[in-house]
Amino acid sequence: MLFVPRAPLVLLAATLALSACGQRKEGAPAEPAVRPVRTNVVAEGAGSELRRFPGRVEATQQAELSFRVAGLLRDIPVREGDRVETGVLLARLDPTDFETTLADRQATFDNAERNFRRASELVESGSISRLDYDRMEAQFRSAEAALKQARNNLAYTELRAPFAGRVAQRLVENFEEVQAKQPVLYLQGSRQLDVVIDLPEGIIRTVRRETAVNAEEDVRSSDAARVRAWASFDDHPALRLPLTLREVATRADPAAQTYRVTFSMEPPAEFTVLPGMSAEVAVDFSPLYGGDQAFWVPASAVQADAELEPRVWLYDPATGTVSGRPVSVGRLAEDRIEVLAGLAGGEEIITAGAPYLAEGMRVKPLPQLEQAEPRPGDR
Numbered sequence: 001m002l003f004v005p006r007a008p009l010v011l012l013a014a015t016l017a018l019s020a021c022g023q024r025k026e027g028a029p030a031e032p033a034v035r036p037v038r039t040n041v042v043a044e045g046a047g048s049e050l051r052r053f054p055g056r057v058e059a060t061q062q063a064e065l066s067f068r069v070a071g072l073l074r075d076i077p078v079r080e081g082d083r084v085e086t087g088v089l090l091a092r093l094d095p096t097d098f099e100t101t102l103a104d105r106q107a108t109f110d111n112a113e114r115n116f117r118r119a120s121e122l123v124e125s126g127s128i129s130r131l132d133y134d135r136m137e138a139q140f141r142s143a144e145a146a147l148k149q150a151r152n153n154l155a156y157t158e159l160r161a162p163f164a165g166r167v168a169q170r171l172v173e174n175f176e177e178v179q180a181k182q183p184v185l186y187l188q189g190s191r192q193l194d195v196v197i198d199l200p201e202g203i204i205r206t207v208r209r210e211t212a213v214n215a216e217e218d219v220r221s222s223d224a225a226r227v228r229a230w231a232s233f234d235d236h237p238a239l240r241l242p243l244t245l246r247e248v249a250t251r252a253d254p255a256a257q258t259y260r261v262t263f264s265m266e267p268p269a270e271f272t273v274l275p276g277m278s279a280e281v282a283v284d285f286s287p288l289y290g291g292d293q294a295f296w297v298p299a300s301a302v303q304a305d306a307e308l309e310p311r312v313w314l315y316d317p318a319t320g321t322v323s324g325r326p327v328s329v330g331r332l333a334e335d336r337i338e339v340l341a342g343l344a345g346g347e348e349i350i351t352a353g354a355p356y357l358a359e360g361m362r363v364k365p366l367p368q369l370e371q372a373e374p375r376p377g378d379r
Contacts, residue, residue: 037322037363038352039315042295042343051333053197055231055281057273060264061163061189067093068156070180073172080170083190084161090185093157093178098150105150109143116140165189168275188275193265195231195243197281198258202333228284229263233273241265243281298351299337302329312342313350313357320362322350 071093078090116136123133169186172178229243243263252259263281267273297312305311310329313322327342343349350357357363 034320034362034364035353035356036366037315037350037354037357039348039365040298040301040351042297042345042347042349050282050284051203053199053281053283055195055197055263055279057265057275057277057279058194058196058262059165059168059188059190059275060192060194061165062168062275063162063187064183065090065159065162065185065187066181066183067091067159067178068180069093069098069153070178071097071157073174073176073178073184076170076172076174076184078167078170078185080167082167083165084167084187085164086161088161089158090161090167090187091159091172095154095157098154098157102147102150102154105143105147109140109147112136112140112143159184161187163187163189164191190267193267193273193275194246195263195265195279195281197261197263197283198253198256199261201252201257201259202331203285204259230282231263231265231279232282233271233277233279236271239268239270240282241268295339295343295345296333296336297339297343297349299332299335301349301351301354302327302337302339303354312339313354315348315350315363315365317348320364321360322357322363324359 073091074094075092076090078084078088084090116139119128119133119136122128123130165187166189167185168188171183171185178184227245229245230240231243232240243265245261246264247260247262249260265273301312302310303313305324305326309326311324311326314325315322325342328340330338330340332338350363352366353363
């Protein structure tokens with residue numbers, strides 16, 4: 001009779017039992033994975049064509065003023081920031097030399113006028129020749145023109161405001177010698193302001209052909225004039241100031257490849273706005289693209305299916321699963337893309353994690369991150 005130790009038998013039985021258990025676990029169905037994603041609700045048509053641009057404030061009326069004659073600056077009674085009315089004296093040159101020249105031109109003119117009058121009487125009686133008469137008439141006309149120029153030069157020694165506004169910058173100081181056409185003052189109108197933005201060429205290309213502004217069409221009577229725009233400032237974000245389209249440049253900036261668009265704005269009564277300040281301009285381009293419903297969604301939400309057709313993933317909160325929906329896309333602007341068809345508004349779409357999804361997959365939307373409020377005493 002063969003004797004087998006009991007310890008090896010017990011060890012063998014335990015090994016077989018563990019092996020059987022492992023085979024059952026491998027054959028059991030795996031639990032489906034729940035993938036974390038980020039979602040976004042498609043706005044129901046709100047602001048689908050609303051774009052924001054950095055803008056700069058400029059004066060509608062502005063001029064760099066200079067004298068038309070050279071001389072010594074004798075008086076400059078205005079300072080930077082002063083408000084002035086039309087015709088107010090801004091600067092004056094020393095008129096001494098111009099007054100002397102005017103007196104000399106006046107004497108020359110008086111003498112030429114007397115000689116011409118006398119010659120007019122003598123030529124009729126034949127006392128002088130027609131040639132002498134013509135020479136005296138030419139001298140009279142020349143003296144008359146020189147006198148007029150001397151009077152103008154004396155008037156040019158005074159620099160007056162061509163329109164009501166504000167002295168933005170004074171470029172010279174009193175008692176300086178200034179040259180003709182040398183800038184002296186920079187004057188800006190204060191009754192109306194312009195807000196200027198630089199429009200990218202990508203937006204210009206998407207404008208319908210029939211709404212584009214051309215050389216024969218007045219911008220104020222074109223479809224482009226129906227564009228709605230507002231300006232806001234950092235320290236008054238809740239106040240939207242309406243803008244009126246005034247000019248659209250059709251020649252691009254050679255460096256930035258952007259087109260200058262100018263809006264008019266009435267100065268607000270709530271706070272002071274000066275030329276040179278920056279603003280944020282919101283422009284609604286809906287009138288330029290017709291009445292078709294379109295939505296702007298994050299570009300990461302649009303993926304390609306097996307046939308390389310665009311689609312988005314919709315999240316169903318009731319089942320916690322996703323389903324694909326084909327869409328038709330249009331323009332791409334920075335990190336957002338235009339969806340022309342396939343969405344009705346109000347859908348919750350996947351914006352992060354879309355490339356790893358499959359039909360009917362369970363997902364878990366991640367909570368929207370918010371910045372925690374500082375505790376008392378934290379800095």
